[in-house]
Amino acid sequence: MLVATIxxxxxxxxQGALAQASKTTNIPRWCGKPYKxxxxxxxxxxxxTQPQPSPNPLLxxxxxxxxxxxxxxxxxxxxxxxxxxxxxxxxPYSNSTQVLGSSTPEPFSDLYFSILAESIDQVLVTNSxxxxxxxxxxxxxxxxxxxxxxxxxxxxxxxxxxxxQTYSTATKLFYLPDKQPGSITKIDNLNGNLxxxxxxxxxxxxxxxxxxxYTSWGGYLEPSLENLKAYYDLGYSxxxxxxxxxxxxxxxxxxxxxxxxxxxxDMRGTYTNLTSVKEQVNxxxxxxxxxxxxxADEPDGNQDPLNATTLAYETIGQIDKYHPVGLVLNCQNYxxxxxxxxxxxxxxxxxxxGINATWSKWGTLCNATxxxxxxxxxxxxxxxVSNRIDDIAEYQEWLGQWSKPIWAVPQSFYGEGYWDRNxxxxxxxxxxxxxxxxxxxxxxxxxxxxxxxxxxANSQQSKVLTKSPVLEFVTGGxxxxxxxxxxxxxxxxxxxxxxxxxxxxxxxxxADASSAIKIVLPFPASSIVSSPWGNVPWExxxxxxxxxxLDALVTSLVILHL
Ligand SMILES: *[C@@H]1O[C@H](CO)[C@@H](O)[C@H](O)[C@H]1NC(C)=O
Ligand SMILES: *[C@@H]1O[C@H](CO)[C@@H](O)[C@H](O)[C@H]1NC(C)=O
Ligand SMILES: *[C@@H]1O[C@H](CO)[C@@H](O)[C@H](O)[C@H]1NC(C)=O
Ligand SMILES: *[C@@H]1O[C@H](CO)[C@@H](O)[C@H](O)[C@H]1NC(C)=O
Ligand SMILES: *[C@@H]1O[C@H](CO)[C@@H](O)[C@H](O)[C@H]1NC(C)=O
Ligand SMILES: *[C@@H]1O[C@H](CO)[C@@H](O)[C@H](O)[C@H]1NC(C)=O
Ligand SMILES: *[C@@H]1O[C@H](CO)[C@@H](O)[C@H](O)[C@H]1NC(C)=O
Ligand SMILES: *[C@@H]1O[C@H](CO)[C@@H](O)[C@H](O)[C@H]1NC(C)=O
Ligand SMILES: *[C@@H]1O[C@H](CO)[C@@H](O)[C@H](O)[C@H]1NC(C)=O
Ligand SMILES: *[C@@H]1O[C@H](CO)[C@@H](O)[C@H](O)[C@H]1NC(C)=O
Numbered sequence: 160m161l162v163a164t165i166x167x168x169x170x171x172x173x174q175g176a177l178a179q180a181s182k183t184t185n186i187p188r189w190c191g192k193p194y195k196x197x198x199x200x201x202x203x204x205x206x207x208t209q210p211q212p213s214p215n216p217l218l219x220x221x222x223x224x225x226x227x228x229x230x231x232x233x234x235x236x237x238x239x240x241x242x243x244x245x246x247x248x249x250x251p252y253s254n255s256t257q258v259l260g261s262s263t264p265e266p267f268s269d270l271y272f273s274i275l276a277e278s279i280d281q282v283l284v285t286n287s288x289x290x291x292x293x294x295x296x297x298x299x300x301x302x303x304x305x306x307x308x309x310x311x312x313x314x315x316x317x318x319x320x321x322x323x324q325t326y327s328t329a330t331k332l333f334y335l336p337d338k339q340p341g342s343i344t345k346i347d348n349l350n351g352n353l354x355x356x357x358x359x360x361x362x363x364x365x366x367x368x369x370x371x372x373y374t375s376w377g378g379y380l381e382p383s384l385e386n387l388k389a390y391y392d393l394g395y396s397x398x399x400x401x402x403x404x405x406x407x408x409x410x411x412x413x414x415x416x417x418x419x420x421x422x423x424x425d426m427r428g429t430y431t432n433l434t435s436v437k438e439q440v441n442x443x444x445x446x447x448x449x450x451x452x453x454x455a456d457e458p459d460g461n462q463d464p465l466n467a468t469t470l471a472y473e474t475i476g477q478i479d480k481y482h483p484v485g486l487v488l489n490c491q492n493y494x495x496x497x498x499x500x501x502x503x504x505x506x507x508x509x510x511x512x513g514i515n516a517t518w519s520k521w522g523t524l525c526n527a528t529x530x531x532x533x534x535x536x537x538x539x540x541x542x543x544v545s546n547r548i549d550d551i552a553e554y555q556e557w558l559g560q561w562s563k564p565i566w567a568v569p570q571s572f573y574g575e576g577y578w579d580r581n582x583x584x585x586x587x588x589x590x591x592x593x594x595x596x597x598x599x600x601x602x603x604x605x606x607x608x609x610x611x612x613x614x615x616a617n618s619q620q621s622k623v624l625t626k627s628p629v630l631e632f633v634t635g636g637x638x639x640x641x642x643x644x645x646x647x648x649x650x651x652x653x654x655x656x657x658x659x660x661x662x663x664x665x666x667x668x669x670a671d672a673s674s675a676i677k678i679v680l681p682f683p684a685s686s687i688v689s690s691p692w693g694n695v696p697w698e699x700x701x702x703x704x705x706x707x708x709l710d711a712l713v714t715s716l717v718i719l720h721l
Contacts, residue, residue: 190460190490194531196522203528205494207554212246218290219249220326222274222315223561227346227503228333228480229301236301238284239349241293242270248559250326256319267324272317276304294349306336335480341445343481346503351564351600352634357447359419366634369397369421369450370621372607376400379608381407384414390607391418393618396625397450399423399603415448422448427456430471437474444479452484458498460489468501487568491536495554505551508568508605510534511543512586513579520576533577541667544569544590548597566601567594571609584616585712591620592665592714596652598638623692628718632661643678651678659688664715672709679703684719692716
């Protein structure tokens, strides 16, 4: 009797839980958050948090091929080896080591290692790195390997000089048979930039910064090739057609080949149908203007299945490993690990202009677990763009991952009840250059056609960022952030390549600066070479860039000789 009672009681509880579950799964959500007036408040979960730090620093040894893929026409390749002291990842590390034949311990300051291709037991590199250093480069002759479609499993075995402390780590190396016809696109895992090769580059890899727009298919590209030509003539380096497409897709892609206008091929809406993904990849993979694949559009915002991006990624890779795969994340922090797993580079689309960041069109407030104000956990400020890029970089650190490049999708539209107005030309320049300062490796705005003012403003910036001399800096290194004392609303970064530095200055204030500006540089500079963007009359004295005033929302690029 008692048993039966318990069983019935348990059954009722299970039914109750099921009813509760179906009730909560039917609630409309965005980024997992209920957002409609009257919906219960339910923490969506899926937030990534900072890992618990280890009481003692760990030695985190990592290895990554410099390039995401190599092809058989290349003979030289490079590994990047990190031996970082980390609070989160790695193996225990004791800073002393015993030298053979000596009774006094010495500092464990160098890690001795070998890098092997496991399956063939072939040593590719034997060398050492200083402890607490990253981005150590080791060239090797990749032509000693046989080109193949499967990756080589690479293992690094490292140890202290006494052999007492050992460390190992693994990665995959792609050495693919050369590809003809069409393009090949790589990611440089050191600087995060793209490199591509096709008939228009004479089949040599060239560094590339994609700057362009998500572009309407039915409303722009499809009706006439003249529209694509007009877009191309504005000086954009890339284009992202928005599906769904029609039968004359190949006519338009053929024309992109002719123009050498690199495109990102979008499979939103179909990327969870792997049969469709296969068909599309087979149709498009040999275009010489194919830059990259794009699968999910805001999978986190839509709460797509958590494995969907990875399944599409694997499907694409089985057919075409010659182009990287990207996607855009919409939420600030919702199942980042799962959704980002299915991509080689990550895009963000925080749209802060003209939003009400605290009260939504759905009649609710917006906070970390509730509501949809159009820009997840945003403040409605220009810095929402750079904050989102910083977040994505931080999550990758928390996961202990090799950083995937981040691209920005800045706002160039208004409407939908969330966005009151378009950005101004100055705001568009600020958002783009902020993205650059925080490490964005390409810019694809939403969306084209846009108002003439923004089509022109972005065209001007594209012509500068995607070409020499700026291109060599933004693809030749990572930006270093510079905080300017007494001018906290200046966002400044610099890149050093060879004997020159590019300094990028953004004024986040909507008002002119009233006093003279001084930017103290952390490196010696001898002269100003040029100012490829903006009209700020900088003067250089000693290690300081000086100017009497700065306009509201000013953007400036200046190249210095070291
Ligand atoms: C290294 O290992 C040997 C044998 O395990 C041990 O005797 C020695 O004390 C160790 N040296 C140090 C510095 O830990
Ligand atoms: C090794 O660690 C000890 C204890 O933390 C510290 O006192 C010493 O300075 C360190 N030595 C080196 C060479 O880093
Ligand atoms: C490791 O490097 C960082 C950054 O260069 C430095 O601040 C830190 O003191 C170093 N740690 C050790 C134990 O040498
Ligand atoms: C590259 O090949 C494509 C496709 O065959 C062709 O349309 C294009 O004109 C070629 N470009 C150059 C620069 O040869
Ligand atoms: C293209 O590459 C070939 C082979 O490397 C070279 O002989 C030729 O001069 C190059 N042409 C151009 C236009 O760069
Ligand atoms: C696409 O097809 C439509 C209908 O056949 C035609 O009007 C249009 O010109 C085509 N577009 C292009 C770019 O060929
Ligand atoms: C998946 O794509 C294939 C190929 O395009 C199509 O035939 C099929 O109807 C699609 N399935 C679904 C469920 O949409
Ligand atoms: C992907 O996840 C869904 C649940 O969201 C599950 O039904 C499906 O079996 C998974 N597919 C694979 C191949 O793991
Ligand atoms: C957001 O909307 C609320 C409610 O209508 C209003 O009180 C508030 O002033 C608005 N904030 C902004 C920045 O527009
Ligand atoms: C968000 O707002 C909801 C609805 O007012 C409230 O129940 C919830 O506690 C808030 N969450 C946070 C994290 O403040």
